[in-house]
Amino acid sequence: MNSKKICVFGGxxxxxxxLAARLVNRGYKLRAPTRHPQRHRELELLPGLELVxxxxxxxxxxxxxxxxxxxxxxxxxxxxxYSGQSFRKVHVELPAKIIDACRATGxxxxxxxxxxxxxxxxxxxxxxxxxxxxEQQVLAASDLAVTVLKPSIIFGPDDNFYNQFAGMLKLSxxxxxxxxNSRFAPVYVDDVARAFETALENDATIGQSYELxxxxxxxxxxxxxxxxxxxxxxxxxIGLSDSLAQLQAKIFGMLPVKIFTMDNYLSLQVDxxxxxxxxxxLGITPHSxxxxxxxxxxxxxxxxxxxxxxxx
Ligand SMILES: NC(=O)c1ccc[n+]([C@@H]2O[C@H](COP(=O)([O-])OP(=O)(O)OC[C@H]3O[C@@H](n4cnc5c(N)ncnc54)[C@H](OP(=O)(O)O)[C@@H]3O)[C@@H](O)[C@H]2O)c1
Numbered sequence: 001m002n003s004k005k006i007c008v009f010g011g012x013x014x015x016x017x018x019l020a021a022r023l024v025n026r027g028y029k030l031r032a033p034t035r036h037p038q039r040h041r042e043l044e045l046l047p048g049l050e051l052v053x054x055x056x057x058x059x060x061x062x063x064x065x066x067x068x069x070x071x072x073x074x075x076x077x078x079x080x081x082y083s084g085q086s087f088r089k090v091h092v093e094l095p096a097k098i099i100d101a102c103r104a105t106g107x108x109x110x111x112x113x114x115x116x117x118x119x120x121x122x123x124x125x126x127x128x129x130x131x132x133x134x135e136q137q138v139l140a141a142s143d144l145a146v147t148v149l150k151p152s153i154i155f156g157p158d159d160n161f162y163n164q165f166a167g168m169l170k171l172s173x174x175x176x177x178x179x180x181n182s183r184f185a186p187v188y189v190d191d192v193a194r195a196f197e198t199a200l201e202n203d204a205t206i207g208q209s210y211e212l213x214x215x216x217x218x219x220x221x222x223x224x225x226x227x228x229x230x231x232x233x234x235x236x237x238i239g240l241s242d243s244l245a246q247l248q249a250k251i252f253g254m255l256p257v258k259i260f261t262m263d264n265y266l267s268l269q270v271d272x273x274x275x276x277x278x279x280x281x282l283g284i285t286p287h288s289x290x291x292x293x294x295x296x297x298x299x300x301x302x303x304x305x306x307x308x309x310x311x312x
């Protein structure tokens with residue numbers, strides 16, 4: 001058991017919630033800054049977790065958040081830009097401010113969430129390019145004890161990716177799919193959380209970055225077809241040509257709520273598969289998508305209600 005206090009930026013997000021649950025179980029005390037404390041009240045049920053509000057982009061406020069902590073985990077990231085929230089501000093400027101705040105408060109240990117194929121030289125999209133810049137800054141902070149984790153797409157019962165496609169498949173018998181041949185090695189959210197915990201507790205991970213992948217590689221079309229199968233729905237998934245995919249990204253990118261943009265399209269031009277799976281190096285056996293998500297989709301309580309309603 002552990003008595004250290006960790007500040008988890010992005011602790012209210014999908015990965016953050018799983019990581020927080022795992023770390024409090026190990027006895028860590030956590031501080032989780034959020035812009036929306038009212039929305040994340042359930043996190044306060046975790047023993048030893050302190051949910052705090054404050055502007056983490058303000059250097060003074062950032063230092064206040066870090067006071068009394070022994071280590072920092074930065075999970076903050078975005079897939080889409082909105083006004084006041086640019087890739088550069090979130091992926092490049094924020095990590096730089098966190099590094100400065102660690103130095104100012106004397107915190108040495110920093111774990112940073114990047115993304116697979118984040119690349120400050122060749123990142124094809126603003127997402128991957130700025131994630132690469134952020135990661136580069138963290139790894140260059142040689143006076144700190146840093147570890148960087150770089151996952152492929154992350155899945156879990158409460159994810160956005162699988163559940164968003166599931167939502168679309170429930171609504172329509174036909175799904176036109178951009179970039180159907182893009183490849184992924186989906187990694188389970190609890191394996192990612194375990195990777196953070198292992199890195200936190202193992203000094204051999206200092207100065208290292210780890211790619212994180214699941215056990216199997218799928219094309220995007222295979223993923224969507226598998227989701228339809230897991231839902232028990234007969235669906236037609238139609239792969240779009242490259243020019244139609246770009247058109248879809250341009251049109252969807254103009255919607256007020258973003259689900260697919262040109263930047264997402266550009267990210268999908270590199271296969272999200274590992275050259276060397278860091279989970280193995282960290283001693284973690286990756287869970288399969290089928291093992292986790294089949295049960296999740298089969299257990300959809302609304303489907304049971306819908307079927308009951310249809311039966312009258
Ligand atoms: N999910 C994936 O498949 C995947 C794959 C590869 C890499 N990653 C990376 O993993 C990290 C966590 O992903 P996730 O899926 O857990 O993300 P998420 O569910 O969208 O959560 C994002 C978190 O970041 C915070 N945040 C977002 N924008 C912010 C801003 N402008 N200022 C301050 N805080 C902000 C949110 O806090 P509030 O409570 O304040 O909203 C939230 O806690 C990200 O860095 C992401 O790029 C994710």
